Amino acid sequence: MWLRDIDGVASLDVITEFLRLWDLISEVVLHPEVPDVHYWRLSASGQYTAKLAYEALFQGAIQFGPWKIIWKTWAPDKCRFFLWLAAHNRCWTAERLARRNLPHSERCPLCDQDDETIDHLLAGCVFERQFWHIILQRIGLASLSPQPSDIIFEEWWSKVSGSVSHTTRKGLNTVIILGAWTLWRHRNECVFDGTPPNLTRALIMAGEESRWWNMAGAKDLSLLPAQAV
Numbered sequence: 001m002w003l004r005d006i007d008g009v010a011s012l013d014v015i016t017e018f019l020r021l022w023d024l025i026s027e028v029v030l031h032p033e034v035p036d037v038h039y040w041r042l043s044a045s046g047q048y049t050a051k052l053a054y055e056a057l058f059q060g061a062i063q064f065g066p067w068k069i070i071w072k073t074w075a076p077d078k079c080r081f082f083l084w085l086a087a088h089n090r091c092w093t094a095e096r097l098a099r100r101n102l103p104h105s106e107r108c109p110l111c112d113q114d115d116e117t118i119d120h121l122l123a124g125c126v127f128e129r130q131f132w133h134i135i136l137q138r139i140g141l142a143s144l145s146p147q148p149s150d151i152i153f154e155e156w157w158s159k160v161s162g163s164v165s166h167t168t169r170k171g172l173n174t175v176i177i178l179g180a181w182t183l184w185r186h187r188n189e190c191v192f193d194g195t196p197p198n199l200t201r202a203l204i205m206a207g208e209e210s211r212w213w214n215m216a217g218a219k220d221l222s223l224l225p226a227q228a229v
């Protein structure tokens, strides 16, 4: 009976679908005395819920790892947005400029040794490692500084963030965003203003930034053992 409802010109796709459906229902035996029921196949009980329907929208989607650590951490939006771009490798480092055949420096402007990638700038560079060591030492967490084996910034961040208590974690994550933001600003000074890289200057910038953040209500910074970042 339902075949009669199919009208219009059947394309190849429609015929293929029809034959597949035929196969699927060929074994079905209908019992006219049994009423139809709705069955939601995405739940074990067969019951529909809006929550399950919503979750079904994301089946097969790829979860972006660092989203939580970036967006759940207290920091000014522009800094979190910078980290978001960094996590997507969307910052205009020499490596990204080179990929688009745009003018770029040959080496990292801070250490003048390696290629400039965002991971190098935020974790792998010797300049950055000294910077992180001093910043983290001030809050009693020097042991968490990036090591030569820590070459991916996100991986290092996720590792150190997971290694401290919940209370310390909140402040630490804010400090890491503050540090990364400062390093990027200092890098931009070197690239665009011709300023020579200077660790003391980068640390002063971080201290000033920290004071602004405290005034703006960065309460998580006060959770750290010492807060003179």
Ligand SMILES: [Zn+2]
Pocket (backbone or CB within 6 Å): 108, 109, 110, 111, 112, 113, 114, 120, 121, 124, 125, 126, 127
């Ligand atoms: Zn470097």
